[in-house]
Amino acid sequence: MPRIAIIGGGISGLSAAFTLEEKRQSGAQSDTHSERKIEYVLFEAAPRLGGVMVTDRADGCLIEAGPDSFLTEKPWAADLCRKIGLGDQLIGSNDADRKTYIVLHKNDKNKLVVMPDGLMFMVPTKILPTVLSPLFSLRTKMRMAAEWFHPPHKADADETVAQMVERHYGSEMVDLLADPLLSGVYGGEATDLSVRAVLPRFADMEAKHGSLGRAMLRSRKEARRKMAAAAKAPPRPLFTSLKEGMQQMVDALVARLDPATLRTSSPVQSLIPQDNGWTVAAGYQSDHFDAVIMAAPARAAAAVLESADANLAAELAAINYSSSVTVTLGYDENVRRSLPPGFGFLVPRSAGRRMLAATFVHNKFPHRAPENRAIVRCFLGGARDEQILDSTEDQILQIVRDELRQIIGLAAEPLFTRVYKWRAAMAQYSVGHLERLQRIEALRQKLPGLALAGNGFSGIGVPDCVRSGTEAASKILSEMGMWSAA
Numbered sequence: 001m002p003r004i005a006i007i008g009g010g011i012s013g014l015s016a017a018f019t020l021e022e023k024r025q026s027g028a029q030s031d032t033h034s035e036r037k038i039e040y041v042l043f044e045a046a047p048r049l050g051g052v053m054v055t056d057r058a059d060g061c062l063i064e065a066g067p068d069s070f071l072t073e074k075p076w077a078a079d080l081c082r083k084i085g086l087g088d089q090l091i092g093s094n095d096a097d098r099k100t101y102i103v104l105h106k107n108d109k110n111k112l113v114v115m116p117d118g119l120m121f122m123v124p125t126k127i128l129p130t131v132l133s134p135l136f137s138l139r140t141k142m143r144m145a146a147e148w149f150h151p152p153h154k155a156d157a158d159e160t161v162a163q164m165v166e167r168h169y170g171s172e173m174v175d176l177l178a179d180p181l182l183s184g185v186y187g188g189e190a191t192d193l194s195v196r197a198v199l200p201r202f203a204d205m206e207a208k209h210g211s212l213g214r215a216m217l218r219s220r221k222e223a224r225r226k227m228a229a230a231a232k233a234p235p236r237p238l239f240t241s242l243k244e245g246m247q248q249m250v251d252a253l254v255a256r257l258d259p260a261t262l263r264t265s266s267p268v269q270s271l272i273p274q275d276n277g278w279t280v281a282a283g284y285q286s287d288h289f290d291a292v293i294m295a296a297p298a299r300a301a302a303a304v305l306e307s308a309d310a311n312l313a314a315e316l317a318a319i320n321y322s323s324s325v326t327v328t329l330g331y332d333e334n335v336r337r338s339l340p341p342g343f344g345f346l347v348p349r350s351a352g353r354r355m356l357a358a359t360f361v362h363n364k365f366p367h368r369a370p371e372n373r374a375i376v377r378c379f380l381g382g383a384r385d386e387q388i389l390d391s392t393e394d395q396i397l398q399i400v401r402d403e404l405r406q407i408i409g410l411a412a413e414p415l416f417t418r419v420y421k422w423r424a425a426m427a428q429y430s431v432g433h434l435e436r437l438q439r440i441e442a443l444r445q446k447l448p449g450l451a452l453a454g455n456g457f458s459g460i461g462v463p464d465c466v467r468s469g470t471e472a473a474s475k476i477l478s479e480m481g482m483w484s485a486a
């Protein structure tokens with residue numbers, strides 16, 4: 001009976017386990033293939049499963065400690081939700097109320113300036129709202145106009161997002177948009193993250209069209225044409241979540257797995273290739289498996305794989321991770337009425353604050369707060385402020401409350417607060433990341449029966465993690481001659 005170990009019980013490991021479970025159940029139904037039944041064991045270091053996906057509750061409000069949603073455009077997470085019976089639980093963001101502000105710091109004062117309509121990530125595609133926006137200086141607006149005539153440019157080597165954005169729009173665009181947007185997604189910095197790994201579409205557009213503005217407009221027209229051609233489907237929301245929060249996905253996945261296969265509080269110390277398989281050492285026990293799916297963060301994977309292959313371990317250890325802190329504050333209906341409309345605000349580095357962003361959760365999604373409550377969720381940390389993790393919860397709350405007062409004049413006493421610290425949880429795809437992935441894949445191929453999954457490789461969002469776990473399981477099953485796409 002083929003035995004497979006999964007290391008790490010976050011969404012990547014759980015998606016891998018679910019793929020194996022589906023296969024196991026289909027094998028169980030077939031007597032003729034009974035010799036092909038598989039067995040899997042999932043090792044998770046923490047006492048609970050789900051990794052950074054944690055949903056909490058307070059005062060009738062739903063609180064996300066980690067991810068609050070996923071991009072609708074990436075189908076893998078929603079597809080998995082439908083498979084595990086959560087199709088009717090999927091909810092979309094309230095895009096009619098979508099409005100995001102940037103904090104402008106001028107003359108010692110903070111001002112919320114709405115991001116102009118037509119901005120796609122940081123690329124302006126509508127002339128009038130951009131020209132009229134008080135967000136950009138005249139100099140940047142002139143750069144935007146000139147960008148329209150940017151010649152095609154194929155970079156010889158990878159570069160940072162900041163380098164590319166600066167070439168097209170100048171440094172103000174890096175400070176006001178590129179950096180805060182990347183902080184929100186990666187907890188990373190535009191001056192470090194790789195364009196090819198993080199914004200591959202931009203690199204392609206630049207090579208083909210030159211101007212990002214023209215290329216974006218063209219792709220938007222194309223998308224509109226396709227949508228019009230397809231039945232008159234309602235527009236899809238930008239973000240998707242679940243009525244009862246992201247942990248609903250974890251709970252539904254766990255409910256579909258055999259409890260006997262799930263070993264929580266079981267950190268794996270080492271993986272050793274042995275007897276055409278792998279010896280997995282966890283605690284005082286070691287066990288033999290035919291194959292292993294490593295779904296722990298790359299740095300943890302490096303430590304576990306050190307004795308199996310020091311070169312592979314060194315490449316994995318070189319994938320940087322940043323830490324973050326989320327702080328949720330609940331308020332009454334007076335505060336709800338006084339907060340600006342929209343999804344929240346981003347804080348550029350030039351504003352000189354520790355907060356990176358804040359979300360007005362009650363506006364962003366339905367089913368999050370009763371009508372008489374407001375939820376403000378703030379993000380801190382990231383690559384530029386790892387030290388925040390060493391502060392106490394009280395110190396962090398003090399920083400957040402001071403900055404909310406300074407930025408949006410919110411001085412009211414919160415009804416409840418929650419602080420969550422996530423140490424080294426967000427992978428940073430630095431310049432050269434794609435080349436590193438190729439070296440990792442070459443080394444992995446020399447270790448039969450090993451597959452890698454998780455947010456350290458090809459996408460840090462929940463949908464990409466689901467895809468990576470599912471693909472890792474399929475790869476192992478295929479190596480064992482057990483995969484069929486059916």
Ligand SMILES: Cc1cc2nc3c(=O)[nH]c(=O)nc-3n(C[C@H](O)[C@H](O)[C@H](O)COP(=O)(O)OP(=O)(O)OC[C@H]3O[C@@H](n4cnc5c(N)ncnc54)[C@H](O)[C@@H]3O)c2cc1C
Binds near residue numbers: 268324
């Ligand atoms: C604060 C925050 C907000 C985010 N917001 C969003 C969002 O809104 N939308 C979105 O799409 N994505 C978001 N992300 C990113 C996304 O949530 C993560 O990238 C994804 O959930 C990671 O899943 P994972 O399973 O790869 O890793 P993890 O969730 O980190 O799970 C890895 C697991 O491996 C275990 N482990 C580690 N070492 C060992 C070992 N030696 N033995 C056994 N187990 C081990 C850990 O305990 C952990 O449970 C956010 C991330 C954070 C931290």
